[in-house]
Amino acid sequence: KxxxxxxxxxxxxxxxxxxxxxxxxxxxxxxxxWYQQTPGQGLQFLxxxxxxxxxxxxNFPGRFSGRQFSNSRSEMNVSTLELGDSALYLCxxxxxxxxxxxxxxxxxxxxx
Amino acid sequence: DxxxxxxxxSLSVQEGRISILNCDYTNxxxxxxxxYKKYPAEGPTxxxxxxxIKDKNEDGRFTVFLNKSAKHLSLHxxxxxxxxxxxxxxxxxxxxxxxxxKLVFGKGTKLTVNP
Numbered sequence: 756k757x758x759x760x761x762x763x764x765x766x767x768x769x770x771x772x773x774x775x776x777x778x779x780x781x782x783x784x785x786x787x788x789w790y791q792q793t794p795g796q797g798l799q800f801l802x803x804x805x806x807x808x809x810x811x812x813x814n815f816p817g818r819f820s821g822r823q824f825s826n827s828r829s830e831m832n833v834s835t836l837e838l839g840d841s842a843l844y845l846c847x848x849x850x851x852x853x854x855x856x857x858x859x860x861x862x863x864x865x866x867x
Numbered sequence: 868d869x870x871x872x873x874x875x876x877s878l879s880v881q882e883g884r885i886s887i888l889n890c891d892y893t894n895x896x897x898x899x900x901x902x903y904k905k906y907p908a909e910g911p912t913x914x915x916x917x918x919x920i921k922d923k924n925e926d927g928r929f930t931v932f933l934n935k936s937a938k939h940l941s942l943h944x945x946x947x948x949x950x951x952x953x954x955x956x957x958x959x960x961x962x963x964x965x966x967x968x969k970l971v972f973g974k975g976t977k978l979t980v981n982p
Contacts, residue, residue: 759910788970797873797974798911798956803967810967845910855901856970858910 757782759848759859767865773834776862780827780848786810787829788856789821792843801844804829833864841866870894871959873973881981886944888976890957893938897959899968902931902942905954905975914955915942947980954978 760779768774780787788811789801800813804823821831827848833840843863847856872891880886888902898919903911917924917931917940924931930943944951957973 786967790972795974798958798972800970800972803969805967811963811969847910855913855916858903858912860908860910 759846759857761844761846761859761862763862764860765863765865767867768836769867770836770838772836773832774836774864775830775832776844776846776864778829778831778846778848778859780829780846781857784848784850784857785827786849786856787823787827788847788849789829789831790845790847791815792845792861793841798845801831836866838866840864869974870897871957871971871973873955873957873976875976876974877977877979879979879981880947882949883946886942886947886951886978886980888942888944888955888957888978890940890942890973891938892940892959894959894961894971895938896961897971898962899960900931900933900940901958901960901970902929903956903958903972904951905956911956944978947978949980949982952978952980 762777786805788803790798803811807823818834823829843861845861847858849856901916902914904914905911915929933940954975954977956975960968960970
């Protein structure tokens with residue numbers, strides 16, 4: 756069974772630009788969560804999607820948004836990028852809820 | 868507000884000895900606790916979990932202990948091996964009003980096992 760895949764793996768953008776990251780969950784998993792990992796801050800929850808609906812949301816500004824498609828694939832978008840958005844963005848999928856999430860390798864975003 | 872705290876950013880132990888990673892939490896609504904391990908350039912991988920109704924769960928070299936009165940859990944690795952060197956994240960989940968569960972992570976502890 757294929758694991759969670761994320762594309763692209765690395766990305767360099769400049770301030771003010773916008774970016775879209777993609778996540779394909781494990782087949783059969785309907786829940787997709789997104790996290791931001793920065794040095795010293797651990798994993799901070801962005802949002803969770805389940806059956807195309809945003810079910811939970813973390814404390815991030817509105818510049819961070821996401822969506823989920825009918826095949827459970829998910830995208831997250833960050834608009835008007837800031838230097839502080841440089842981070843590893845992780846996607847995790849699970850069968851139903853947060854019981855055991857399986858993480859992708861992440862997308863490392865660098866904002867210059 | 869850090870609901871899940873891992874107060875030790877790093878830990879170094881000798882191969883063959885015990886590694887003890889600690890985690891404290893503040894939210895009494897957490898009902899499930901998990902440990903994830905993360906190698907550089909990879910996503911976190913699930914290691915072991917424990918329900919709030921238990922106080923111990925063991926899986927091979929890994930044991931998680933939960934002390935609900937102290938709101939504290941710990942991960943014991945015995946014996947430690949160099950391949951265990953990684954960042955370990957403690958996580959806790961609770962049910963939201965909508966019926967889903969939300970996962971909250973600590974900041975992680977970097978474990979180094981020296982040969």
